[in-house]
Amino acid sequence: MRQGIRLGIDVGQARVGVARSDPQGTMAVPVMTLPRESALAGLAEIVLEYDPLEIVVGLPINLQGHRTASTDDAEGFAREIEALGVAPVRMVDERLSTVSAASALHSAGRSSREHRSVVDQVAAVILLQHALDSERSQGVPSGYVLEHPTSHDQ
Helix, strand or coil: CCCEEEEEEEEEECEEEEEEEEECCCCEEEEEEEEHHHHHHHHHHHHHCCCCEEEEEEECCCCCCCCHHHHHHHHHHHHHHCCCCCCEEEEECCCCHHHHHHHHHHCCCHHHHHHHCHHHHHHHHHHHHHHEEEEHHHHCCEEEECCCCCCCCC
16 A cells, blocks of 8 residues: 555535545545635645645546546546646546435435535545555555646647
């Protein structure tokens, strides 16, 4: 298991949930929810505070494994993070993380209105914890790292 803090990012249309791991990569915990319009600036501050090994961004694909408009949106946002040059960005399948987060909050007795502000953080925790557990059990990180565009890609 690689050592170092990872940040987990759940990209939504209105909000971006942020989670982080401990330096040993054992456990994910919530950090905050950022408004989408100012999320990049907020993430830049969070990155300065935690100096992560990598940033794990959820890749929302549908249950059949196909890309959707949300997939393109999350990947575009991840490329904006990657362009900041602060840490490698890894895309990881996040199927059902937001659904699981909402279900967990509902089971804890929180109404939809009450959990709206934290569901994105919980989804980021679920996404990041899954990535950590997968790396621990398989010995390799899950997902894929966004590559820097080369001159012929531009």
